[in-house]
Amino acid sequence: MKQFTDRVVVITGAGSGMGRAYALAFARLGAILALNDYHLESLEQTAVLVRDLSHRPLLTSAFDVGNREHMYDFAARVKAELGHAHVVINNAGVSGEGLPSWLLGDDSYERVMQINFFGVVYGTRAFLPQLLANGEGAVVNVSSVFGLVGTPNNSDYCASKFAVRGFTESLMVELEQSPISVHLVHPGGIRTNIASGAAKGEEFTEKYLKTEPDDIVEQVIRCIRSGKQRLVYGHQARRLWLASWAMSLEKRNRVLFREMEDLLDPEHYGVLNDPQGEAGRP
Template sequence: MKDFNNKTIVITGAGSGMGRAYALEFARLGSKLALNDFDASGLQETVALLKGTPAKRVLSKAFDVGDKNAMNSFASEVKAKLGNAHVIINNAGVGGGGQPVWAMDDQSYERTLQINFFGVVYGTRAFLPQLLDNGEGAIVNVSSVFGLVGTPNTSDYCASKFAVRGFTESLMVELQESPLSVHLIHPGGINTNIAKGAPNGEEFTRKFLKTDPADVVREVIQCIRSGKQRLVTGHQALPLWLMSWGISLEKRNRLLYAQFRKLLDPKVYARVWRKAP
């Protein structure tokens, strides 16, 4: 796709961060916007920011992307009120439980996978028929650089983002001869509130989350226009991507551990750290 004027763009997680940046940028391009977020107040703030922009129409709905019935209902409402979707951006996500495997509770795994992975699956499947009916369109699924490498205290988050990667790469092959394009995004340290409320979340945000979301959004739009399928971008994204394939797993794990060790809680890790001889 080259032109987004008067085209229907669906964006999940539009209440803040990357999702809000997508909404503002596509509004400037004259699109019709279908916006979702679990946070109703954040979503309304985004809608308010769109007033006075060239956006043709704006439809917003607050719901959990991990709710399949709610996603299917949203797809039906979008079609009825805005027409078939042309682009679906599965952006919504949560940061995870922020604990090592032995300290994480089952609910953290279930919640993180339900939102970060199944939310992408539900969004893709709900809107894919509309894109196929158009004979054109794009699917943008947001993974993470943590969908390229595993990092400590993020096993639930990494599992979800690796799953998004596998799902999307399979979809790319399945739609190889279709008129649709599929794009897999691996953001690095983007300045969003993804780590808000997590253990050491403020320190993690200060150290790693530095890239302006608007910069990434413009890169994603260029990928849609050019057909580029994978985008690895953002603070420290390139070294993590190189690390994911360029060195041995053993060396990679040592480097990652050294980088993140200062963020680990000694009380939680005491039971696994080696005792001095």
């Protein structure tokens, strides 16, 4: 796709961060927007900003993207009120708990996977028939640089973002002969509130989240226009991308542990050297 004027663009997680930046960028390009976020107040704030930029129709809906029924209802509402979607940006996501795997409950993995992975699956599948009906369109699925490498205290989050990568790369091949372009985004350290709920989230944000959301959004729009399918972009993104294929797994694991060691709680890791297995238990 080259032009977005009067095209219907669907964006999940539009209440803040990259999602809000996508909404404002596409509003400036004359798109008709359908916006989602879990937090109604944040979504309404984005809607106010969009209306300051554009007088085109705008649809908003606050719901959990991990709820299949709500996502399919949203797609039906978009079709009925705005027409078929042309671009779908599955951006919504949450952080993990920021703990090592032995301290996480199964519910953490289930929660993060439901939102980060199944939210992308539902968003893609709910809107894909509309894109195909148009004879043109784009699907943008947001993974992470943590969908390229595994990192300590992020096994729940990494699992979900690796899953997004696998799903999207398979979708690319399936739609190779179609008029639909598929794009996989691996953001690096983008300045959002993604880590705010995790253990040591403030320290992580200060150390790594340095690239402005507007910068990566500009790159994503270029990818949609050019047809480039993978984007790895943001603070330290190139470094992690290189590590994902240029280093042996053993060396990469050592490097990543040293890089993030100052964010790891020694009490949590004491269990590894505790014969009784008591240290680090919640």
